[in-house]
């Protein structure tokens with residue numbers, strides 16, 4: 001009788017979720033199951049409203065607004081910069097090399113006493129490739145601040161996760177998500193794996209009931225449906241090959257980058273115009289041509305066979321019109 005909930009219950013049939021009660025603020029069950037699944041300890045796991053919440057909180061923990069800075073390695077995920085800016089934290093850039101690998105010298109060149117966090121994304125969005133594990137490990141070892149390794153796409157690659165390395169590197173934070181391989185983007189469940197000290201800070205500053213009982217329960221159920229998740233991953237990898245093979249045969253497409261994720265980045269003549277054409281046909285991909293090293297770049301998510309065929313049909317129409 002401490003939280004002024006409605007003891008008479010919710011008006012919904014809630015599958016035993018007790019929706020009239022506030023959710024477990026520390027998400028004990030989900031953290032335990034996720035830790036077991038990734039081979040880490042429950043107190044090394046933080047659960048947020050998407051990994052976007054974890055990214056925002058990590059910046060708020062380690063950076064003083066108006067004073068500190070983060071380092072990002074473009075072309076990469078845009079949320080690191082957005083989260084820094086909304087917290088009045090400056091952003092330094094150390095672009096990836098031409099093969100989209102971390103540039104250790106460029107990172108060192110922009111690192112100052114104010115550089116508190118470095119973000120690496122592997123497999124990287126929007127380029128799709130794995131970052132080299134040895135290079136990442138040397139950066140984690142040498143960087144004088146927190147290194148966040150964003151593993152949103154880790155289930156689509158053969159490269160091992162850095163999750164277990166939080167035991168060895170106290171400055172490492174690994175973020176993962178239920179939004180991609182687990183297919184729960186609508187539930188908003190993200191993960192940060194880090195030392196108990198860091199997850200303790202995360203738990204302390206998050207809003208108490210950040211994750212609803214519904215979201216916690218859906219994530220738990222998804223963890224129990226591993227065979228379906230694995231099957232979906234297999235289907236995505238098969239469709240990725242199909243999409244790549246067909247794209248490579250198109251006369252306007254002059255490069256399809258290697259991908260270890262659930263999307264492909266490719267280069268096509270006059271990409272902006274193709275993008276606009278495809279939108280006009282009701283198929284929306286992502287134009288990435290403004291990113292360094294991605295001139296004329298289009299990022300397309302691997303869909304079902306029907307979705308992929310629709311996208312390829314629009315590309316075929318465009319090819320006929322322009323040639």
Ligand SMILES: *Cc1c(COP(=O)(O)O)cnc(C)c1O
Nearest residue numbers: 050051052077125152177179190
């Ligand atoms: C999609 C994506 C995420 C997922 O964010 P959520 O907030 O967990 O949905 C995180 N990082 C990268 C690089 C992504 O592309």
